[in-house]
Amino acid sequence: MWIDVPPFLPFFLGALLVVLAPRGWARNALLLGIPILGGLNLIGADPGPHMEVEVFHYVLTPFQVGTFSLLFGYLFHIAAFIGNLFALHLKRDDDDTLQQAAALLYAGSALGAVFAGDFITLFVFWELLAVTSAALIWARRTDRSVRAGLRYLVIQVLSGVLLLAGALIRVHETGSIAFGYVGLEGLGAWLIFLSFGIKAAFPLLHNWLTDAYPEGTPTGTVFLSAFTTKVAVYALAVAFPGTEMLIYIGALMTASPIFYAVIENDLRRVLGYSMINQIGFMVTGIGLGTALSLNGAVAHAFNDVLFKGLLFMGMGSVLHQTGKINGSDLGGLYKSMPITAALTTVGAASISAFPLFSGFVSKSMVMAALLEEGHFMIWPVLLFASAGVFHHAGIKIPFFAFFAHDSGIRTKEPPWNMVLAMALAAVLCVGIGTFPQYLYGLLPFETDFWPYDITHVLTQTQLLFFGALAFIGLQKTGIYPAELRSVNIDAEWTYRWFAPQAIRKLAPAVAFLNRIIRSGAFATLVLRRGASRIYGPTGLARQWPTGSMVIWVTVMLAAYLIFYFL
Amino acid sequence: MNNHKQAGDKGPSPEKTHLWDKPENVNRLLRVFYALCVALVLLDFVVHRHVAHPWERFFGFHAFYGFVACWTLVVVAKLMRKFLMRGEDYYDVD
Numbered sequence: 001m002w003i004d005v006p007p008f009l010p011f012f013l014g015a016l017l018v019v020l021a022p023r024g025w026a027r028n029a030l031l032l033g034i035p036i037l038g039g040l041n042l043i044g045a046d047p048g049p050h051m052e053v054e055v056f057h058y059v060l061t062p063f064q065v066g067t068f069s070l071l072f073g074y075l076f077h078i079a080a081f082i083g084n085l086f087a088l089h090l091k092r093d094d095d096d097t098l099q100q101a102a103a104l105l106y107a108g109s110a111l112g113a114v115f116a117g118d119f120i121t122l123f124v125f126w127e128l129l130a131v132t133s134a135a136l137i138w139a140r141r142t143d144r145s146v147r148a149g150l151r152y153l154v155i156q157v158l159s160g161v162l163l164l165a166g167a168l169i170r171v172h173e174t175g176s177i178a179f180g181y182v183g184l185e186g187l188g189a190w191l192i193f194l195s196f197g198i199k200a201a202f203p204l205l206h207n208w209l210t211d212a213y214p215e216g217t218p219t220g221t222v223f224l225s226a227f228t229t230k231v232a233v234y235a236l237a238v239a240f241p242g243t244e245m246l247i248y249i250g251a252l253m254t255a256s257p258i259f260y261a262v263i264e265n266d267l268r269r270v271l272g273y274s275m276i277n278q279i280g281f282m283v284t285g286i287g288l289g290t291a292l293s294l295n296g297a298v299a300h301a302f303n304d305v306l307f308k309g310l311l312f313m314g315m316g317s318v319l320h321q322t323g324k325i326n327g328s329d330l331g332g333l334y335k336s337m338p339i340t341a342a343l344t345t346v347g348a349a350s351i352s353a354f355p356l357f358s359g360f361v362s363k364s365m366v367m368a369a370l371l372e373e374g375h376f377m378i379w380p381v382l383l384f385a386s387a388g389v390f391h392h393a394g395i396k397i398p399f400f401a402f403f404a405h406d407s408g409i410r411t412k413e414p415p416w417n418m419v420l421a422m423a424l425a426a427v428l429c430v431g432i433g434t435f436p437q438y439l440y441g442l443l444p445f446e447t448d449f450w451p452y453d454i455t456h457v458l459t460q461t462q463l464l465f466f467g468a469l470a471f472i473g474l475q476k477t478g479i480y481p482a483e484l485r486s487v488n489i490d491a492e493w494t495y496r497w498f499a500p501q502a503i504r505k506l507a508p509a510v511a512f513l514n515r516i517i518r519s520g521a522f523a524t525l526v527l528r529r530g531a532s533r534i535y536g537p538t539g540l541a542r543q544w545p546t547g548s549m550v551i552w553v554t555v556m557l558a559a560y561l562i563f564y565f566l
Numbered sequence: 567m568n569n570h571k572q573a574g575d576k577g578p579s580p581e582k583t584h585l586w587d588k589p590e591n592v593n594r595l596l597r598v599f600y601a602l603c604v605a606l607v608l609l610d611f612v613v614h615r616h617v618a619h620p621w622e623r624f625f626g627f628h629a630f631y632g633f634v635a636c637w638t639l640v641v642v643a644k645l646m647r648k649f650l651m652r653g654e655d656y657y658d659v660d
Contacts, residue, residue: 496657
């Protein structure tokens, strides 16, 4: 390290400068320079706390290098660079300033979270992640994106509130605010677990992801896919390694969303479901808690950011160039976007874990660890999900966008910066897959695992080729479900349909009840006369302007604060 | 890759014909692919695999499992549509 600054700081200052800098080379230099310089500065940072600040009676550690921090730190710098490069072409009418500043703040918040040494710092960045990323959804400026962004923000903030509540209980119990191993014991720990679970898209808590990510801007979703869920994976790896329940949660995450991915039409939503499937492998790895499985979990997080980013960039390019993203509207784009098609296919091969591509070298660690620990019933579930991921992400995404039936759409390749960003991610996917020793060198634990033995390569290739054979068979026999314009109801149905409908249905009943009570026995003349003293135009309950109420509340809170510290 | 082309698609005529516009190219690719599948299973005779899970003892287990997994996945997902599928504006109605 040249300068001992918390890694989030360059990004936060950079966001300020981006707002002030004129559009053009100065701003571009900032957007590309900050991740490069920040990343180089981080190389070889010593483990342990780097900065401590005393606030009231607590010692905050806004910059601490923990077991997993550096790997995620490097990853987030790479992701921010690729994302900024991909978004470099944004123009005034795309709300470029908002998106570019929000993206830097978002990346900075992710860095702040993975280098947080205490719960309070973690909480602050946890909430900043929510707010800054919501801006990338709202920047699309459609009615749908505004609503989806709001739902997203409410759920993300809820996760933060749970984290805060859990942390407060824990601080009360242990007297320490340090962020480290928690383990599932006590109410505080459970609240923290739930908070991480929301951000990691645990089953039934997952729909914010598939709801919001497809509504982001073509470039914004690339950032979204990189940071929030990976911060959650990091947090789970620090606080809950070896928690057995995570093995089962992870297995469920790998297997259940892929059914939705098969029948989903919006290709970015397909990637959203596929993302939960990949996080499932990480969560299972964390649950196993061995050196090999934890290495596998964080290595897979690293690779997932790159290949899922690449796939989101490929689909972002398609959306940017054609304005369409539904499988039913696309097809045949390889004719006019051959480079994008080829690069997306590299991402597809990587997520499918073909030998020589990045997914293979990390996913196989989790699979091997499962068998080492004797989880013979969970292994087939993950193997099913491995075959399934090839089906819905590896084949479906490139096939329906670029091949399949010709939609008649003729367009051209996206701007050079988008192509370059995809190419960079593709090179990393192949590079890591072919020379895994460099990624393995960054992993926190020593293991002698090497993915390239004949058994692994042969069995994985058999699995994938016969998965593809099934796809061809299903297409030829016409069993494969057509892409249909539709919504498939999921857990989100409870808050997007049932709750609003229930409230709508109940409202007249409540109003009716209210009328009865008001006009009934309570409203005798005597009561009215008495009430008029209080509720009358000069009484205590006369209508106060909201503004003056806010001022009085502020005054009371300020007074309370002053008395408290006296 | 499996750039399998659906029947009945002729594409716009005045344009130049692309690689997968010709059914013979697609068929050639598929034939190579089928041959590779056969070869991969036959390799199980030659290669002495490590067996970590009891099911792996079966000949061609991974090939079989990959095929059945994907087939089941799609068929079940298609059935799920019966219960789960709603109109595109299902959540948009106020």
